[in-house]
Amino acid sequence: MNDITLEKVSKSYLVPVRSGKPFKDLVKREYQKIDAVRNISMEIAHGEAVGLIGPNGAGKSTTLKMLTGILVPDSGKITVFGKDPFAQRKRNCSNIGVLFGQKSQLWWDLPAKDTFVLLKKIYKIPDQIFEKNMEKYTDVLDVSRYIDQPVRQLSLGQRTRLELMASLLHNPGILFLDEPTLGLDVAVKRQIRELLQMLKGETTIILTSHDMKDIDIVCERLVVIDKGSIVIDDAIDRVKKTYGNMEKIEIKLKEADREAVRFLPPEVHAQIEENTIICNYDVNRIHSADILQCVLQHCSVMDVSIMSADIDDIIEKIYEGSH
Ligand SMILES: Nc1ncnc2c1ncn2[C@@H]1O[C@H](COP(=O)(O)OP(=O)(O)OP(=O)(O)O)[C@@H](O)[C@H]1O
Ligand SMILES: [Mg+2]
Structure with a gap:
């Protein structure tokens, strides 16, 4: 039996619309319906680690809230451990x-x-399990220095590690994480990713993040949501192969030149921000050196930086493909 099933689940919110006439709003308020989740279906087996990604407002948190019993769907059926x-x-x-x-x-x-x-x-946690988990997670998350301090005195990174520990003490079968690494430094992110890797297999993990590295390290399966619908549900490795390996190069010019992108080959998705050209491209189709050479032939370059594309670039590419 699957740990989680969603069958044609939809959820919308009603938000008040302001007419600009305060008295009218007071007497008869108009509402607008926002379809946050539209007809989504998926099955998640025990031990799977699933990365749920999508742009802001895509419906990820709404989905997690329904799975955790905070919200009730308008239609469709959800079961978690069969209930x-x-x-x-x-x-x-x-x-x-x-x-x-x-x-x-x-x-x-x-x-x-x-x-x-x-x-x-x-949670009626037996003494033995509690002691064992306290010891294990205090050590793995390195929180012994903060555990006795009032929470309000702690930094975000210190608090998040303790929050994660709180969610694990009762040995849950499924762990739902909605942007757990938001605003954290690299070291704390790494610690959290290592812990999630450790839990993998035994605990089912559903993780949302705007940091693709979290998803890449922790999950094998990727679910992409856009405007409330699932647009991709596949193994991460397959998604990577299908959509190629995206990279991003930022070329800072000595002087702003809005025409600079004209010289770039069509494989490059380029835009200009002030005096910087930002190029997104698939490393299987074009090399950063070729892009740089094109720009150098026509413009004076001040600085260059190459990075792997962030999640938005990958999503953008996925949408291009799906349309
Ligand atoms: N309590 C609410 N009342 C009204 N509308 C809401 C509420 N919560 C979410 N929404 C709307 O539902 C849509 C989906 O929101 P949701 O929070 O699920 O997105 P998300 O994918 O988690 O986005 P983010 O990446 O920004 O966290 C958005 O349009 C949002 O404005
Ligand atoms: Mg959210």
């Missing part, structure tokens, strides 16, 4: 771990350790 996560919220909570990047489950004025003891009672 409806909303109707059986209490039961669902004891089987899952949740980390929403912008929300805290730790008691703000207390040290995290006190919240952990509270969670032990709530």
